[in-house]
Amino acid sequence: MSGEEQDLAKDLGPLAALTIGVGTMIGAGIFVLPGEAILRSGSLASIAFLLGGVIAMFTALSASELGTAMPRSGGAYYYVNHALGPLFGSVAGWANWLGLAFASAFYMVGFGRYINRIFGVTGDLALGPLSIPYVTVTALAGGAFFVAVNYIGAKETGRLQNIIVILLVAILAVFTLLGTFRADPSNLPDARSVVDTLETTGLIFVSYLGFVQITSVAEEIKNPGRNLPRAVIGSVVLVTVIYALVLIVMSAAVPKGFIADTVTGDPNSIAVVEVGEYLQGAVMGGALLFGGLLATASSANASILASSRINFAMGRDRIVTPKLNEIHGRFGTPYRSIAITGGLILFFILVGNLTLLSGAASGLHLVIYGLLNVALIVMRYVNPEEYAPDFTVPLYPLLPLCGIVFSFALLAFVETDALIVTFSITGAAVLWYIVYARSRTEKQGIIGQYILNRTEEMPDAAVSAAAGVQPDGGDYRVMVPLANPEHEQDLVELGGTIAKQRGGTLVLAHITKVPDQIALPQAADYADELDESTEEILAAAEADAESFDIPVETHRILSHRGFEEIFDAARTHDADLTVMGWGPDSHGSPGRAESAFDDVAGDIPCDFLVLKDRGFDPSKVLVPTAGGPDSDLSASVARYLRAKYESEITLLHVADGDDDVTRTEAETFLDTWADEHDLGDATQRVETGDVETAIEQAAEDASMVIIGATEQGLLSRLVSGSLVLDVVDDVDCSVLLAEKYRKRSLRERLFG
Amino acid sequence: MTDLFDRVLLPVASPEDARTTCRAAREYLTGSATAVHVIEKAGGAPDKAGVEQREEYAQECFDAFTDCLDDGREIETEIRYGTDVADTIFQAATDHDATAIVITPRGGSRWVRLLTGDVALDIVTETDRPVVVLPDVAHEDEAEVAESEGGDGT
Numbered sequence: 090m091s092g093e094e095q096d097l098a099k100d101l102g103p104l105a106a107l108t109i110g111v112g113t114m115i116g117a118g119i120f121v122l123p124g125e126a127i128l129r130s131g132s133l134a135s136i137a138f139l140l141g142g143v144i145a146m147f148t149a150l151s152a153s154e155l156g157t158a159m160p161r162s163g164g165a166y167y168y169v170n171h172a173l174g175p176l177f178g179s180v181a182g183w184a185n186w187l188g189l190a191f192a193s194a195f196y197m198v199g200f201g202r203y204i205n206r207i208f209g210v211t212g213d214l215a216l217g218p219l220s221i222p223y224v225t226v227t228a229l230a231g232g233a234f235f236v237a238v239n240y241i242g243a244k245e246t247g248r249l250q251n252i253i254v255i256l257l258v259a260i261l262a263v264f265t266l267l268g269t270f271r272a273d274p275s276n277l278p279d280a281r282s283v284v285d286t287l288e289t290t291g292l293i294f295v296s297y298l299g300f301v302q303i304t305s306v307a308e309e310i311k312n313p314g315r316n317l318p319r320a321v322i323g324s325v326v327l328v329t330v331i332y333a334l335v336l337i338v339m340s341a342a343v344p345k346g347f348i349a350d351t352v353t354g355d356p357n358s359i360a361v362v363e364v365g366e367y368l369q370g371a372v373m374g375g376a377l378l379f380g381g382l383l384a385t386a387s388s389a390n391a392s393i394l395a396s397s398r399i400n401f402a403m404g405r406d407r408i409v410t411p412k413l414n415e416i417h418g419r420f421g422t423p424y425r426s427i428a429i430t431g432g433l434i435l436f437f438i439l440v441g442n443l444t445l446l447s448g449a450a451s452g453l454h455l456v457i458y459g460l461l462n463v464a465l466i467v468m469r470y471v472n473p474e475e476y477a478p479d480f481t482v483p484l485y486p487l488l489p490l491c492g493i494v495f496s497f498a499l500l501a502f503v504e505t506d507a508l509i510v511t512f513s514i515t516g517a518a519v520l521w522y523i524v525y526a527r528s529r530t531e532k533q534g535i536i537g538q539y540i541l542n543r544t545e546e547m548p549d550a551a552v553s554a555a556a557g558v559q560p561d562g563g564d565y566r567v568m569v570p571l572a573n574p575e576h577e578q579d580l581v582e583l584g585g586t587i588a589k590q591r592g593g594t595l596v597l598a599h600i601t602k603v604p605d606q607i608a609l610p611q612a613a614d615y616a617d618e619l620d621e622s623t624e625e626i627l628a629a630a631e632a633d634a635e636s637f638d639i640p641v642e643t644h645r646i647l648s649h650r651g652f653e654e655i656f657d658a659a660r661t662h663d664a665d666l667t668v669m670g671w672g673p674d675s676h677g678s679p680g681r682a683e684s685a686f687d688d689v690a691g692d693i694p695c696d697f698l699v700l701k702d703r704g705f706d707p708s709k710v711l712v713p714t715a716g717g718p719d720s721d722l723s724a725s726v727a728r729y730l731r732a733k734y735e736s737e738i739t740l741l742h743v744a745d746g747d748d749d750v751t752r753t754e755a756e757t758f759l760d761t762w763a764d765e766h767d768l769g770d771a772t773q774r775v776e777t778g779d780v781e782t783a784i785e786q787a788a789e790d791a792s793m794v795i796i797g798a799t800e801q802g803l804l805s806r807l808v809s810g811s812l813v814l815d816v817v818d819d820v821d822c823s824v825l826l827a828e829k830y831r832k833r834s835l836r837e838r839l840f841g
Numbered sequence: 842m843t844d845l846f847d848r849v850l851l852p853v854a855s856p857e858d859a860r861t862t863c864r865a866a867r868e869y870l871t872g873s874a875t876a877v878h879v880i881e882k883a884g885g886a887p888d889k890a891g892v893e894q895r896e897e898y899a900q901e902c903f904d905a906f907t908d909c910l911d912d913g914r915e916i917e918t919e920i921r922y923g924t925d926v927a928d929t930i931f932q933a934a935t936d937h938d939a940t941a942i943v944i945t946p947r948g949g950s951r952w953v954r955l956l957t958g959d960v961a962l963d964i965v966t967e968t969d970r971p972v973v974v975l976p977d978v979a980h981e982d983e984a985e986v987a988e989s990e991g992g993d994g995t
Contacts, residue, residue, distance in 0.1 A: 098892050308891065419947075
């Protein structure tokens with residue numbers, strides 16, 4: 090993109106960016122909540138709003154820094170996902186999306202109140218046995234209208250939002266100015282307790298969501314390095330001042346008890362409008378009514394737009410299906426995302442009351458705000474090369490820490506119902522990650538990368554926690570632990586062949602055994618001296634893998650243990666298949682590690698292929714089978730070899746007895762098995778008698794034998810010298826042992 | 842006299858539109874050709890979809906066009922940004938010194954055209970250079986492909 094086109098793509102000026110924030114926030118703060126706030130906390134209502142502004146400001150500073158460093162679509166979700174990884178990304182994404190839907194529902198209920206106040210509609214609409222308050226009906230209609238507008242994508246002219254916001258600010262300025270002449274401290278209602286005030290802050294915090302929406306359109310802001318922090322911080326300052334002043338006027342300029350009387354007396358009354366009418370007559374009342382309509386509408390509209398950006402960013406990272414973000418061929422809008430968000434909004438309007446809606450929106454955003462500040466600290470601490478924010482948070486790390494503490498602490502003062510909704514959604518988002526997103530998303534968080542690249546230095550608990558929640562992205566990862574330079578080439582060849590055909594990644598790991606006397610963090614410093622060949626081996630293996638043209642990762646692992654470390658490495662690096670060598674030169678002698686094997690036998694972390702290398706020659710492959718999951722793996726490997734090397738495959742099945750019936754059964758079994766495993770054209774051979782002898786005889790014509798482990802753990806068999814091992818020793822060609830990863834229940838693990 | 846199809850500009854609005862345009866135009870594409878997708882900007886308000894999202898969408902349109910060419914030919918592609926789609930297309934035509942703008946009508950009811958704005962009409966009525974309107978020549982098999990891909994295509 091040329092510089093000029095960049096300018097065209099980024100057409101939100103400083104005023105437009107500011108008004109997105111102010112426009113989204115002011116609708117809720119002034120036009121819906123003041124009556125409720127004064128009822129709850131009396132003269133401290135203004136303080137409650139001020140406190141909300143201060144808490145929001147900590148996060149606004151962090152959001153500004155992250156926004157200038159990463160001006161990407163999706164805003165808060167993107168930063169959290171980028172820094173903390175997709176587990177927290179899933180939480181932030183869902184919280185942001187649903188939080189905006191709750192907020193939009195809340196704005197629409199406010200909108201409904203204004204419409205009803207204007208037309209003097211009260212009461213319920215009776216629908217057979219059901220009765221719905223008219224305010225809900227109007228809210229639903231309003232919600233449906235704004236969803237439809239966004240679905241079709243009616244063209245909005247750039248200045249409309251600016252005009253609305255300037256108009257609103259002007260109306261409120263006149264209201265405040267004229268109100269102060271009438272203000273008298275003796276009018277102030279009694280102050281309530283600190284807890285009441287904090288609970289009020291929890292309720293009205295929905296008035297401070299808008300500034301984050303600025304970051305979700307950060308990619309469209311002109312000169313974001315300068316304009317984004319100004320808009321984010323400026324909008325919070327502006328609305329906080331307006332809220333505080335308007336609240337003071339509303340409590341001090343009208344007789345004591347005015348608010349309580351009007352709000353509780355007439356169900357259709359709206360505090361700010363009644364105060365305006367009382368103080369400055371019908372003109373001000375009308376202006377405030379009109380302003381309320383505009384404000385709640387523009388808040389909802391901006392929130393619906395912002396939520397589709399978050400959906401897009403989530404879909405791009407595969408936290409949700411990208412199908413959600415399909416663009417309409419005609420309207421050019423992400424119509425599915427908007428339709429689903431719209432459905433949620435209408436549902437929330439129907440089931441939630443005003444306090445639940447605002448509480449849930451506040452609670453969910455407080456979770457995001459907390460995580461956003463954590464994300465900032467992570468980015469600063471890890472300090473990746475590409476992290477170069479134009480704006481930096483002053484007094485780091487004090488202010489972001491305050492942001493974390495206050496955001497999470499304020500959660501305690503959110504209404505119980507709303508809090509339950511908040512935590513349910515957070516919990517569901519974690520589950521969503523584990524069940525759905527983990528196998529799909531590929532993006533790794535900065536913090537996860539940081540920990541997993543320093544497995545030696547980091548505490549074990551941190552490493553396993555980080556490894557435990559890593560995304561696996563559906564990427565098929567073949568790990569090849571390297572030890573013996575002689576056989577390394579064959580292992581890389583085999584692993585690369587499989588990774589290539591599965592479209593996966595090859596992970597080369599060199600495990601350096603460190604003498605027990607040396608602590609691991611120190612060993613890291615002396616690693617090169619401890620094992621000078623490491624770099625050489627990894628470089629050679631990488632060169633061998635180059636010809637496959639697949640993604641290759643290399644890792645060096647320091648460990649006191651040799652062989653067992655492979656298991657840990659397979660888990661840490663999320664391997665789907667481990668291809669390793671076996672023999673006197675590989676990874677320590679099995680005898681020494683015997684006790685360790687007994688512990689892990691049968692509990693392997695992924696599929697395993699163990700190569701007894703007598704020269705890698707896959708021209709004639711023998712696959713003995715008796716069925717079972719392990720022979721499924723040997724069949725797959727045989728297919729991969731056939732595809733790459735045009736191997737001749739012979740399938741061998743040893744029948745139980747010598748009679749004709751058993752023989753026919755055996756032939757039928759092998760035939761079916763071959764078809765099921767896509768090996769129908771392979772030579773089929775049915776033998777009788779001793780299994781070992783039969784395999785050994787058949788192996789005389791083969792260049793490689795692929796044997797599946799039987800139901801018992803392969804690795805315990807390696808040690809105990811049972812059937813499989815005898816075959817390995819008695820045949821002359823290379824032998825590949827295959828054992829498939831089985832998900833076993835805890836009970837099976839304990840007693841199996 | 843220069844040939845009408847020497848340097849053509851092919852506006853594509855959606856993957857479906859790209860396929861239709863390509864089917865109709867491919868036998869005429871003897872000279873140079875540029876497919877252009879305009880990302881409509883609100884000009885100071887948040888757009889109806891994010892820019893990154895619409896840049897991905899533009900790529901889908903171009904891919905649909907190239908896939909449909911099916912003879913390995915490459916055409917130039919360009920993303921443009923503007924508040925008025927037709928004006929932006931004219932600007933692109935001027936910049937490329939295009940000999941003609943080639944479009945296929947997208948049909949649609951009067952309501953849809955009213956809601957989305959009739960870009961084709963603007964192109965035909967406000968143009969300063971030849972506009973070639975080609976009929977959609979859907980072959981049956983290709984129409985099925987387009988349909989099975991969901992019309993709008995992803």
